[in-house]
Amino acid sequence: MEEYEVTREQTETTIATNKIFSGKVISLQVDTVLLPDGTEATRELVKHPGAAAVIALVDQKLVVVEQYRKPLEKMQIEIPAGKLDPGEDAQTAAARELEEETGYIATELQLYRVFATSPGFADEWIHLYIAKDVTSGQQQLDEDEFLNVFTITLEEAEAYIANGRIGDAKTLLAVLAWKQYLATGKWQ
Template identity: 60%
Template sequence: MTRSIPKKFEEITISTQPVFQGKIISLQVDTVKLPGGGEATREIVKHPGAVAVLALTPEDKILMVEQYRKPLERSQVEIPAGKLDAGEDPLAAAQRELQEETGYRCGKIRLLSSFYTSPGFADEIIHLYAAEELIPGTAQPDEDEFLNVEELTFDEAQEYIRDGRISDAKTIMAVYAWQIYRLTGSLPE
């Protein structure tokens, strides 16, 4: 996000202590000077960012992938998504993730929104795209990804949310954007 936001309650970093550097995330502890003059520590997860795709078929269905999510110790049904590679354009990443995870390419794609997942402790940003005019192909998931592609109707997606099979914010947000599209004929700007 590039908008200039006033720094009314800015915390000035005094020091940064790296704690962990992983393949996807890193963890650091910052000591900060508070606006009121005191000091505090902040545990911060650094993430390269990600993309997610609301992919709609001509039959008014949404493409989803089911996969096991170790932090939850269960399978989840989600929209296609993945992390950005270093220096990667989010639009190119969205097209790549759609094709890798579902096999589909798209004739039309546009950014719906970019949002932070957990700004209280992480800097991860997700760029949510809408893809239409889907062209089927062959999925090519990463070697450590085991996915099942599903096409859901709107009612099925709502049922999955109620049942907890869909419970992540990006996918719920995408389903609600789809609902707006179905009601108004256009996706949110």
């Protein structure tokens, strides 16, 4: 990822941090910051360990999971993904999540993109991988995971986007990448 220079005039300096909550997946804090013009403001922050997601194709179809998403109060179709465990690298997490959630195994994972999910209030970065040589394995769901696994065509993915069954950023990016791959023969 290309970095650019941030000048002192563009930064916010943290003066104080008030930790509100620390949970299994996220923690919440409110920071008091000094703005570039010298005034103070507060920033509500969600701290997240990061996540990994996988674009896996089997017989020219995308491997997806469907699960209930409580924050949205509805079922969603998504690519396999999950949070990084403490000290875990993203590629290891991607391989683990692919197998645990779907039962599929990839002989190789190629990093496609790393992106921030909601930089206005959260520090979560998702590492999106492309699975190579995908074969069947054994699904190993976490005790609190209930999901359906299936494969979809590009046309089905586009229909699911249109009707809202696919609506999360990682899966939207995966479908866009897949569409570009089909048009060019390369993961760009």
